[in-house]
Amino acid sequence: MPEPPARLVPVLVGFARTLRAAGVGADHERTRNFLTALERLDAAREQDVYWAGRLTLCAGPDDLPRYDRCFAAYFAGVRPGPGRPQMTVTVTRFTATPSGDRGSSDGNPDVLPATASEVEVLRNRDIARMSAAERDEVHRMLAMLRAAREQRRSRRLVPSTGGVLDGRRTVREAIRRGGEPARLRYRDRRYKPRRVVMLADVSGSMAAYADSLLRFAHALVRSEPRATEVFSVGTRLTRITAELRHRDPALAMDAVSKAIPDWSGGTRLGEEIRELLRLADARGSVVVIASDGWERGDPGLLGAQMARLARMAYRVVWVNPHKGDPGYQPLTAGMRAALPYVDELVAGHSLAAFEELADRLGGLRRA
Amino acid sequence: MEERDYLADEGLATAAFLALKMGRPLFLEGEAGVGKTELAKTLSAVLDAPLIRLQCYEGLDAAQALYDWDFARQLLHLKAAEAVGAADVRALEGEIYDRRFLIARPLLRALEVQPAVLLVDEIDRADDEFEAFLLEVLSDFTISIPELGTIAAAAPPVVVVTSNRTREVHDALKRRCLYHWLEHPGFDREVAILTRRLPACTETLAAQVARAAARLREADLVKPPGIAETLDWTEALLTLGAAELNPDLAAATLGAVLKYREDQQFTVKNGLLRDA
Numbered sequence: 001m002p003e004p005p006a007r008l009v010p011v012l013v014g015f016a017r018t019l020r021a022a023g024v025g026a027d028h029e030r031t032r033n034f035l036t037a038l039e040r041l042d043a044a045r046e047q048d049v050y051w052a053g054r055l056t057l058c059a060g061p062d063d064l065p066r067y068d069r070c071f072a073a074y075f076a077g078v079r080p081g082p083g084r085p086q087m088t089v090t091v092t093r094f095t096a097t098p099s100g101d102r103g104s105s106d107g108n109p110d111v112l113p114a115t116a117s118e119v120e121v122l123r124n125r126d127i128a129r130m131s132a133a134e135r136d137e138v139h140r141m142l143a144m145l146r147a148a149r150e151q152r153r154s155r156r157l158v159p160s161t162g163g164v165l166d167g168r169r170t171v172r173e174a175i176r177r178g179g180e181p182a183r184l185r186y187r188d189r190r191y192k193p194r195r196v197v198m199l200a201d202v203s204g205s206m207a208a209y210a211d212s213l214l215r216f217a218h219a220l221v222r223s224e225p226r227a228t229e230v231f232s233v234g235t236r237l238t239r240i241t242a243e244l245r246h247r248d249p250a251l252a253m254d255a256v257s258k259a260i261p262d263w264s265g266g267t268r269l270g271e272e273i274r275e276l277l278r279l280a281d282a283r284g285s286v287v288v289i290a291s292d293g294w295e296r297g298d299p300g301l302l303g304a305q306m307a308r309l310a311r312m313a314y315r316v317v318w319v320n321p322h323k324g325d326p327g328y329q330p331l332t333a334g335m336r337a338a339l340p341y342v343d344e345l346v347a348g349h350s351l352a353a354f355e356e357l358a359d360r361l362g363g364l365r366r367a
Numbered sequence: 368m369e370e371r372d373y374l375a376d377e378g379l380a381t382a383a384f385l386a387l388k389m390g391r392p393l394f395l396e397g398e399a400g401v402g403k404t405e406l407a408k409t410l411s412a413v414l415d416a417p418l419i420r421l422q423c424y425e426g427l428d429a430a431q432a433l434y435d436w437d438f439a440r441q442l443l444h445l446k447a448a449e450a451v452g453a454a455d456v457r458a459l460e461g462e463i464y465d466r467r468f469l470i471a472r473p474l475l476r477a478l479e480v481q482p483a484v485l486l487v488d489e490i491d492r493a494d495d496e497f498e499a500f501l502l503e504v505l506s507d508f509t510i511s512i513p514e515l516g517t518i519a520a521a522a523p524p525v526v527v528v529t530s531n532r533t534r535e536v537h538d539a540l541k542r543r544c545l546y547h548w549l550e551h552p553g554f555d556r557e558v559a560i561l562t563r564r565l566p567a568c569t570e571t572l573a574a575q576v577a578r579a580a581a582r583l584r585e586a587d588l589v590k591p592p593g594i595a596e597t598l599d600w601t602e603a604l605l606t607l608g609a610a611e612l613n614p615d616l617a618a619a620t621l622g623a624v625l626k627y628r629e630d631q632q633f634t635v636k637n638g639l640l641r642d643a
Contacts, residue, residue, distance in 0.1 A: 304629065
């Protein structure tokens with residue numbers, strides 16, 4: 001079989017690098033696989049190079065369109081520019097409201113005296129009406145938040161005092177006693193944290209809360225990294241779980257802001273929930289939707305998708321920042337369509353509301 | 368593969384070829400019903416190797432995927448040894464942990480049977496602890512059993528791993544594999560598959576079914592029909608003795624192709640199959 005000629009190797013490696021710059025995870029090992037694959041095929045045939053690369057360098061359907069673009073550009077002799085354009089969106093996108101009349105330190109809003117009573121006041125204030133410094137303080141406390149989690153019985157068996165007989169350990173014990181199975185050992189199903197799938201609305205109408213919501217999501221991921229999935233919703237659904245795995249909140253927020261392509265757009269919740277049901281397994285999960293329900297799409301579609309979601313999920317919790325208003329009525333068309341399928345509608349406008357939500361996810365205080 | 372009635376496009380054929388030549392697992396993703404599992408079955412038939420299937424589920428552990436000890440027989444053996452008065456613990460241990468008391472589960476069986484096609488189906492359903500030991504098995508095709516030693520495969524089995532993408536599989540595992548995303552077949556291929564798999568199906572009927580299926584896939588459905596569903600559907604139509612697809616027959620057999628009530632309602636309401 002024709003080996004790729006030595007002169008081709010730099011070209012092929014260059015292609016892998018181009019892909020990497022375009023955001024495809026074509027790492028060293030994958031590049032080597034690519035070359036090995038071409039040893040078995042015909043490196044002079046365009047189709048063979050295409051498939052060898054696609055099979056070895058890509059890792060998911062998202063990679064495929066990028067791969068096709070890079071392939072066309074690279075092998076047509078045009079090398080694309082260095083990397084994809086970096087998103088220039090920052091997470092903190094608030095205009096600080098003047099804080100002089102709100103009892104925080106006069107004249108110098110950057111320094112916040114965090115006495116216990118001030119924190120208590122801060123705790124119940126609407127995040128949208130805070131100064132930048134106050135909000136920083138809230139974010140600092142969100143970073144320390146530990147979210148409780150409901151438990152479910154797993155099918156995995158662990159040593160226990162009751163349950164089903166554990167043959168392996170019983171035999172070991174018997175050998176130790178010279179062949180007498182005197183003590184029986186058991187295994188039982190253990191408990192695992194129930195999965196939480198959170199949808200954080202980052203559309204324009206939620207701009208004032210988006211940053212805090214994402215920080216709350218970060219706290220969720222940090223508490224149970226293996227049992228949490230977070231998506232941002234706006235005009236499209238984006239999985240941001242991996243970005244939120246950074247332990248440091250600032251790093252995580254930075255990564256998230258780069259990953260979300262549709263800050264401050266409209267919301268198409270119906271379509272996105274359908275996309276969610278296609279992408280992620282909501283079965284048995286607690287689904288948290290954080291949005292004001294300002295639906296740009298068809299409310300009928302939202303209702304239908306919510307019905308499906310409610311049938312699959314263990315519990316659906318809707319977090320609406322406006323619920324914090326005493327006179328709040330769920331009047332937006334989207335909210336009205338979704339409400340019949342929501343198990344709990346909670347507020348999400350203040351630190352206290354977030355703390356309560358974190359507690360509720362533990363299933364302790366079920367309404 | 369064509370001989371076995373599995374019609375692969377160039378990408379899938381290349382993928383299968385490379386998996387065989389490079390001895391790498393083939394990681395298949397794609398929507399449900401595009402023929403992921405079917406590929407493993409076909410490879411097994413083509414290579415004349417037994418298909419060893421490991422269906423993943425939550426809580427799948429080493430005892431069910433790799434190997435387990437036959438405890439009942441071990442205990443019997445212990446009692447027998449006791450009866451003749453052999454009480455040397457160390458010797459006893461050697462006897463008890465012998466190959467004959469080992470029950471091979473799919474992964475171990477795939478290493479011992481040669482040649483073999485190993486299908487690890489729906490890996491996304493297993494929890495991520497399972498991926499870790501699957502990775503270990505797939506990277507050097509050995510299984511180490513603490514009580515017995517390491518069992519290595521003389522010739523690595525052909526491995527097909529499938530995922531429905533309900534969860535992102537760990538990158539370390541994917542990196543070991545050749546990755547292929549399976550698409551719904553195009554019109555011509557679907558017609559070819561239908562007539563090939565169902566000899567009673569005429570070219571006309573196959574074309575009508577494929578056209579209808581293509582329309583359903585374009586529509587906004589909860590679960591667009593895969594090739595598995597169109598095969599079921601055609602079979603249902605053939606069972607009813609249909610030579611052509613017409614709206615009445617389509618309505619009567621809708622349950623074979625659309626498995627969600629919402630989808631059926633949507634299809635009827637929007638008259639997707641009215642001119643079928």
